[in-house]
Amino acid sequence: MARRQDVTRALAEWVVDSKFDDIPDNVRAQGVRSFVNWLGCAVGGASHETADRAIEGVAPFSGSQKVTVVGRAERLDALHAALLNGITSHVLDYDDTHLKTIIHPAGPVASAALTVAELKGLSGRDVLHALLLGIEVECRIGNSVYPDHYDRGWHITGTTGVFGAAAAVGKLLGLDAQRMTWALSLAATQSSNLREMFGTMTKSFHPGRAAQNGATAAFLAQAGFDSAEAGIEGRRGFAHVLSTKQDYGEILDTLGTEWEAGLNSYKPFACGIVIHPAIDGCIQLHKEHAIPAAEVESIELKAHPFVLELTGKTDPKTGLESKFSIFHATACALERGDGSPTAFTDEAATNPVLVDLRRRVKVETSPSVREDEVTITVRTKDGRTIEKYIEHAIGSLHRPLSNADLDRKFLHQSALVIGEAQSAELLDMAWKVEDFRHAADIAKASVPARQKAEAV
Amino acid sequence: MARRQDVTRALAEWVVDSKFDDIPDNVRAQGVRSFVNWLGCAVGGASHETADRAIEGVAPFSGSQKVTVVGRAERLDALHAALLNGITSHVLDYDDTHLKTIIHPAGPVASAALTVAELKGLSGRDVLHALLLGIEVECRIGNSVYPDHYDRGWHITGTTGVFGAAAAVGKLLGLDAQRMTWALSLAATQSSNLREMFGTMTKSFHPGRAAQNGATAAFLAQAGFDSAEAGIEGRRGFAHVLSTKQDYGEILDTLGTEWEAGLNSYKPFACGIVIHPAIDGCIQLHKEHAIPAAEVESIELKAHPFVLELTGKTDPKTGLESKFSIFHATACALERGDGSPTAFTDEAATNPVLVDLRRRVKVETSPSVREDEVTITVRTKDGRTIEKYIEHAIGSLHRPLSNADLDRKFLHQSALVIGEAQSAELLDMAWKVEDFRHAADIAKASVPARQKAEAV
Incomplete structure (x- = not known):
């Protein structure tokens, strides 16, 4: 040694x-x-x-x-x-x-x-x-x-x-x-x-x-x-x-x-991890209260300082930029209940309803808030106040994704590229990676079937 | 703008x-x-x-x-x-x-x-x-x-x-x-x-x-x-x-x-530039005094601090390492009058005479010495003291290599790889780079003629 x-x-x-x-x-x-x-x-x-x-x-x-x-x-x-x-x-x-x-x-x-x-x-x-x-x-x-x-x-x-x-x-x-x-x-x-x-x-x-x-x-x-x-x-x-x-x-x-x-x-959500507590909370608010964007007066977050340091883009123009906007992610999660790849497309980043709603997102940061923690306060135009506290965001070590969660995540994103049937087969192979004499078989099974025949 | x-x-x-x-x-x-x-x-x-x-x-x-x-x-x-x-x-x-x-x-x-x-x-x-x-x-x-x-x-x-x-x-x-x-x-x-x-x-x-x-x-x-x-x-x-x-x-x-x-x-010499004043001076001493290594008691340098910071290797084992040894370069220049690529081969780095001589090189650094300046004091075993002061090393902006110097440098190193005749032809093309409709012609002229026929 x-x-x-x-x-x-x-x-x-x-x-x-x-x-x-x-x-x-x-x-x-x-x-x-x-x-x-x-x-x-x-x-x-x-x-x-x-x-x-x-x-x-x-x-x-x-x-x-x-x-x-x-x-x-x-x-x-x-x-x-x-x-x-x-x-x-x-x-x-x-x-x-x-x-x-x-x-x-x-x-x-x-x-x-x-x-x-x-x-x-x-x-x-x-x-x-x-x-x-x-x-x-x-x-x-x-x-x-x-x-x-x-x-x-x-x-x-x-x-x-x-x-x-x-x-x-x-x-x-x-x-x-x-x-x-x-x-x-x-x-x-x-x-x-x-x-x-x-x-x-x-x-x-x-x-x-x-x-x-x-x-x-x-x-x-x-x-x-x-x-x-x-x-x-x-x-x-x-x-x-x-x-x-x-x-x-x-x-x-x-x-x-x-x-x-x-x-x-x-990651349960397709963006910078420091935003995940806010998305987690807003998706829950979406499910529980379904407040239309037009009725929202403000969305206030109390979050870790990294949130603004890393994801402080106020006016993202593209899907890639929107992944670094706590304002976009919060608005999209509250309005659509979505934090998956479809929440961070060019369409979503420039959608007028979301653009308008994200301007009403206010972020206060404090070092006393942990990275996987957030407090969300939604105020409505008719005077209601709804609060959501996330102690540990989903996907954190306290609330890890289960293997079944990983399956759902895999299939959801993979199906958009290679279809459901091929995705299911590929997922099964991935879990059995240790059994493959040739790892190349797994890689090859990921090639879109429709295009495989055309490939050089 | x-x-x-x-x-x-x-x-x-x-x-x-x-x-x-x-x-x-x-x-x-x-x-x-x-x-x-x-x-x-x-x-x-x-x-x-x-x-x-x-x-x-x-x-x-x-x-x-x-x-x-x-x-x-x-x-x-x-x-x-x-x-x-x-x-x-x-x-x-x-x-x-x-x-x-x-x-x-x-x-x-x-x-x-x-x-x-x-x-x-x-x-x-x-x-x-x-x-x-x-x-x-x-x-x-x-x-x-x-x-x-x-x-x-x-x-x-x-x-x-x-x-x-x-x-x-x-x-x-x-x-x-x-x-x-x-x-x-x-x-x-x-x-x-x-x-x-x-x-x-x-x-x-x-x-x-x-x-x-x-x-x-x-x-x-x-x-x-x-x-x-x-x-x-x-x-x-x-x-x-x-x-x-x-x-x-x-x-x-x-x-x-x-x-x-x-x-x-x-560069007039094939090594870290901070050593160049010492090599310049030692080559002059070699020409002027030709002191055999066995008669050298010590070689003392007064140089810029970069010399030890960058080229302080005391015991280089390879040609590449020897380029970062003020001790080797000084000894080789004094003994052989050489600072070209042949001074920094594996052979030179491990040559017993040079290894022995480089142990007698002593370096004192001072921020008051400029980077292209050095004072060299050689003491012989029979009690002589020979001093050489280099105000600006050859190759520095005060003493730039002429086009003729560049020719000599080019031909010397290139001839070792592609021979003298091909080197002379290539050198001529290089000076005329502006005239070439296809720059590729110059690149192709650098391929060793003997091997060109064998190349894929």
């Missing part, structure tokens, strides 16, 4: 030495949930214009050993397919959240692991193992620098996801400890992505590029392309340059005995 | 509106010098093991529309060829330096511009125009955040080079102002690269990846993949997240009237 302070090397050795059979059943089960949720999101986002634009931009550069892009007819080389999978799994902002760090963990890791598994003919167990290790690496590195790193303006899903993808692909390639160390340092030197991009197509580019860059790091390291020994903890390495906080105990303590995958949560 | 504070937009508009004929002759001449120097370095580094390893890692993912990799027989898609050109042009640490920021400007920009020009059938003038604009963008962005950004640990060639490559390729693709703005923001969100990697293959990965990522940004923007409006100056954009200093006047003032290309310098 490396010396305690050799963080990059120690983490690399742990990944290299990990055996799938040593991972506890409950951790594996969490990994399967992450995989199922990721696959549903990647299919659900696959028909988004963002994916069309990305494919138009990069397909001319795709290599000839092509693999599946989840939910699409086009086939790309494994690195570009990883980019696309990462984009589609995140574009609806409907994926998963490691609540300690606001990392969306599966996207950068699974997006690369599945394409490399297809390229190399590897199994569903291999993918699940790589996914669990990648999530562990990215979330622990996130823990070591959060919150300073995030507060500075980094989109932590991209900055840490590249490590997760490197570890996952490195494991699939069977790198030794030296090469895995190089892969992690090659990931460190590619760690980037800015929160300024929120509300544009470039936000979902982040987990996609993290997947692609992390995989590239692993392939380069495999070829003997060398790198630093201490890309994470070195004086000019990731943690010192991209953060004012460096807590390496968060990376190395309890490694292999406590698993971050168990702390992953799955 | 955009409002003064819209930095990204204003810079994008300037690039889009620029006309080649409006650029002063002396600026164009500097651009040609940068191009010649870059091409010589890319050929000179093309046979380095770093390039072999990179090609082995990424070639399986190369697309089918292949273009030339400078100095190599293999052909890759334009994005991967840009990566390789960036690697080879920097791997010997022999390229160019924008002394205000320590950016090596041509690598990220020319490496992408030439491959995209070949892909699109563009001219030498197009490449030269794109190169000048790219250098301008990257160096001005560098000026806006230097030195804070560099001091923090960022390898500024990579962090700013990605903007330069995006601007250059965006210009070659004829992007409009909106798409150029997106391209610059897509560059901003990919801005990365850590100084921790110095001394490994990953250092030269930085300008390569900046070239590749900047080009990708431009191709995505061309396809309508949207991004932030203010990737540079936004609250969560490049300048605020990656620097504590933001001086946007450095970006927008005198744009189009003063050119950073005029401030580019060309």
Whole structure:
């Protein structure tokens, strides 16, 4: 074992030495949930214009050993397919959240692991193992620098996801400890992505590029392309340059005995997670009171400061922008009872009734309110006051989505892209990921059946 | 024109509106010098093991529309060829330096511009125009955040080079102002690269990846993949997240009237520029006194603090590491009179005479010594003391390399890879870059003649 302070090397050795059979059943089960949720999101986002634009931009550069892009007819080389999978799994902002760090963990890791598994003919167990290790690496590195790193303006899903993808692909390639160390340092030197991009197509580019860059790091390291020994903890390495906080105990303590995958949560609503308490409450108000928009005098929220920091857009013009508007999300949830992808389309963002209603949303923030908590007060024009208190939003660790909830979420978004029957079949395969000798079979089953025949 | 504070937009508009004929002759001449120097370095580094390893890692993912990799027989898609050109042009640490920021400007920009020009059938003038604009963008962005950004640990060639490559390729693709703005923001969100990697293959990965990522940004923007409006100056954009200093006047003032290309310098020695004064002085001492290593008691340097900060490796094991060792470089220059690529090979780094001599090098640093200044005191075992004072190192703006010096530098390193005759022909073409209807002709002339017949 490396010396305690050799963080990059120690983490690399742990990944290299990990055996799938040593991972506890409950951790594996969490990994399967992450995989199922990721696959549903990647299919659900696959028909988004963002994916069309990305494919138009990069397909001319795709290599000839092509693999599946989840939910699409086009086939790309494994690195570009990883980019696309990462984009589609995140574009609806409907994926998963490691609540300690606001990392969306599966996207950068699974997006690369599945394409490399297809390229190399590897199994569903291999993918699940790589996914669990990648999530562990990215979330622990996130823990070591959060919150300073995030507060500075980094989109932590991209900055840490590249490590997760490197570890996952490195494991699939069977790198030794030296090469895995190089892969992690090659990931460190590619760690980037800015929160300024929120509300544009470039936000979902982040987990996609993290997947692609992390995989590239692993392939380069495999070829003997060398790198630093201490890309994470070195004086000019990731943690010192991209953060004012460096807590390496968060990376190395309890490694292999406590698993971050168990702390992953799955979004019930297709937008920034800090809005979820408000949507949860407004959907309940919609069901219980069905107050027409015209009768609403005001909607007042008392929420955590992150709500305005991250989702304070007052006048979103597009579906992607509306995911970062507490005003839109609140109005749409109260008026339509909807927080799913259909609540964040260009139509919804520009709907006159919703645009008018969102102007009546007032947000007061306080650090004394927890992130998964909100108080909503609706005042009607005829003088009524209706209050709703959400202690823990649905989807939080206190109220996690059940496997049946994940099924419903998967089928609802996937059906819009590949139809109900194919979605049901794909969902069944996703839960059984461990049984597949060729993980590629799952990826291939996500291709829209109508388009499959036409595909190259 | 955009409002003064819209930095990204204003810079994008300037690039889009620029006309080649409006650029002063002396600026164009500097651009040609940068191009010649870059091409010589890319050929000179093309046979380095770093390039072999990179090609082995990424070639399986190369697309089918292949273009030339400078100095190599293999052909890759334009994005991967840009990566390789960036690697080879920097791997010997022999390229160019924008002394205000320590950016090596041509690598990220020319490496992408030439491959995209070949892909699109563009001219030498197009490449030269794109190169000048790219250098301008990257160096001005560098000026806006230097030195804070560099001091923090960022390898500024990579962090700013990605903007330069995006601007250059965006210009070659004829992007409009909106798409150029997106391209610059897509560059901003990919801005990365850590100084921790110095001394490994990953250092030269930085300008390569900046070239590749900047080009990708431009191709995505061309396809309508949207991004932030203010990737540079936004609250969560490049300048605020990656620097504590933001001086946007450095970006927008005198744009189009003063050119950073005029401030580019060309390395006379194949290593970190802060060592150059010491090498310059020691080569002079070698010529003047020829003191055998065995007779040297000590070599004392009085130098700028960057010398130990950046090149303080006391016991380099490889050629790449030795480029960051003031101790090795000083010993080699005194003993062999050499600061060229042959001074920084694995052989030189482990040569017993040099290893022994470098232990007798003592470095005292002081902020009162300028970066291009050094005082060298050699004490011999028989009691002599020989002093050499270098006021401005050769290659600095006070003592720039002449065109004849650039010729010699080009031919010396290029001949080692493609032979003297082909090097002379290529050098002639490089000086005439403006005359080429197809810039690809220059790239193709760099392929080793012996291997060209074997190439796919």
